[in-house]
Amino acid sequence: MGKGGHNTFIKSNDNQQSDLTSLSTLPHRLPTLSEIKLKIPSHCFRPTVRQSISYVIKDIIYVILTFIVMYQIQNIFKYGFLFFPIYWCIQGTLYTSLFVLGHDCGHGSFSSYQLLNDIIGTILHTWILAPYYTWKLTHNKHHKNTCNIDKDEIFYPQRGIYYEPSLLDDILFWFPGIGWFYYLINGYAPRTINHFNPFESLFYNRHFVGACSSLGTYLGMCYLMYLYASSFGFINLLVYHLIPVFIFACYMVIITMLHHTEIDIPWYADSEWNNVKGQLSTIDRNYGYVHSVLHSIGTHQIHHLFTKVPHYHLEEATIHFRKAFPDLVRCNDESILFAFSRMFKIFLQQRSIEDDVRVFTYTEDGNHNNNQKKNS
Numbered sequence: 399m400g401k402g403g404h405n406t407f408i409k410s411n412d413n414q415q416s417d418l419t420s421l422s423t424l425p426h427r428l429p430t431l432s433e434i435k436l437k438i439p440s441h442c443f444r445p446t447v448r449q450s451i452s453y454v455i456k457d458i459i460y461v462i463l464t465f466i467v468m469y470q471i472q473n474i475f476k477y478g479f480l481f482f483p484i485y486w487c488i489q490g491t492l493y494t495s496l497f498v499l500g501h502d503c504g505h506g507s508f509s510s511y512q513l514l515n516d517i518i519g520t521i522l523h524t525w526i527l528a529p530y531y532t533w534k535l536t537h538n539k540h541h542k543n544t545c546n547i548d549k550d551e552i553f554y555p556q557r558g559i560y561y562e563p564s565l566l567d568d569i570l571f572w573f574p575g576i577g578w579f580y581y582l583i584n585g586y587a588p589r590t591i592n593h594f595n596p597f598e599s600l601f602y603n604r605h606f607v608g609a610c611s612s613l614g615t616y617l618g619m620c621y622l623m624y625l626y627a628s629s630f631g632f633i634n635l636l637v638y639h640l641i642p643v644f645i646f647a648c649y650m651v652i653i654t655m656l657h658h659t660e661i662d663i664p665w666y667a668d669s670e671w672n673n674v675k676g677q678l679s680t681i682d683r684n685y686g687y688v689h690s691v692l693h694s695i696g697t698h699q700i701h702h703l704f705t706k707v708p709h710y711h712l713e714e715a716t717i718h719f720r721k722a723f724p725d726l727v728r729c730n731d732e733s734i735l736f737a738f739s740r741m742f743k744i745f746l747q748q749r750s751i752e753d754d755v756r757v758f759t760y761t762e763d764g765n766h767n768n769n770q771k772k773n774s
Contacts, residue, residue: 428674429723434703437722442711445502447509449710453693454499454518461492465638482637490645491688493526494653497646498693498709504534505541505705520612524619527643529582531612532593535600536585544702545658545679547751547758548668552586553655555665555751555758559588567746574738575647649692652738656683657698659741659760660730667756677702682716682729683737699728 435443468485472478502508503519516531523530536551543549547557570577585591591598594616596609627635660681683696693709700707700715707715720727730737741760748760 428678428726431674431703434719434723438700438704438707438715438718442715442718443704443706445507445509445706445708447511447514450499450502450508450708451518453710454522457492457495457499461489461496464489464492468638482641486637486641486645489642490649491691493642493646494649495691495693496522497526497528497650498695500528500530501537501695502693502709504530504537507706507708516608516612520615524612524615526646527616527619529593529612529616531605531608532596532598532601533582535605535609536591536593539600541677541702541705543671544676545663545665546668546671546676547665547755549671551589552581553659553745554586555749555755556588557751557753557755560750561747570651571739571742573648574651574742575644577651578647652734653695655745656734656737656741657681657696659745660728661741661744661762662759663728665758670756674703678726678728680728682727683734684731685734699726 464485468481468489471481499508500519500522503515503522506512506515508515508518519534520530523533540551543551545554547555582593585593591600594613596602596606596613601609623635623639626639657680663679663681664675665679666675678699680698680702682699685692685696689696694712695701695709697712697716700712700719703719704715732740744760744762751758
């Protein structure tokens, strides 16, 4: 499919695109992670502190400059406030880039030093009101159970819960950022979790100190915002910081859903799931003009196969992966907002599945003829 198509495809060396014949049917024998890793240059798995820090410094400079430019425009021009929507889009995108760098920290692909990773990750995520340490733990759990219907963390098909149109679904469609904050507080039903509660079973005991430290920093950020609002007004805080945070939150919901939700991409019951099958049920997507600004987060298959690959090696590693295993590639170049609009509606209508479903895929027409059940 070309631009605007929603099936996955392989890009060949001459820039032609060939459709996969059956996206839900993988080769009879999948390669092991070790076999895939051998096809990727070894340096792609080695982050360097200098290179990783350089991206942090660059993104922080961009965030500061964007704030300064908007501040000057508002104060110099009588109708400068009309530029705020542009500012919100740019700053919200830059906030998402900060999150991606913190995301690397959570995976240990920022550097080989865990303490440095946690310090940088906490600073970056706290600025955009994301609880770093607790989210790191749930996100790593997601990676360990990707596309496992019975164990994944978010946007998984739900057994025995039947779809009924609701006002909440309409709100989440138009304002997806609300879903990000809802997830942080409640998780994704029926596997709920509160990222602000250090006594959750996933955070307690071994990770309690880390979770408390991260949440303590988060409270400090809230206090700084209170001081800022007291000095410059809440509206000032809202338009310069909180709305860009909400734009970032919208990015998070859209990115997360589209990485794992597409026509013919299989989800597996725990009895059918294995690590390679699960990680391959991810989709590479291109974010157009902001793809590189977002540090290639849309290049997702390699990230799921090998979380230790830093973002600045994802594209190179992907080229080698696609060349060596063209039949495993899942890629979609449809416009992101169109893809989200299309798939969010399909997701809502089809995510409810029977208790005995073993393999599930979304379909264009809603008929799940390729779903396997226990007695099939």
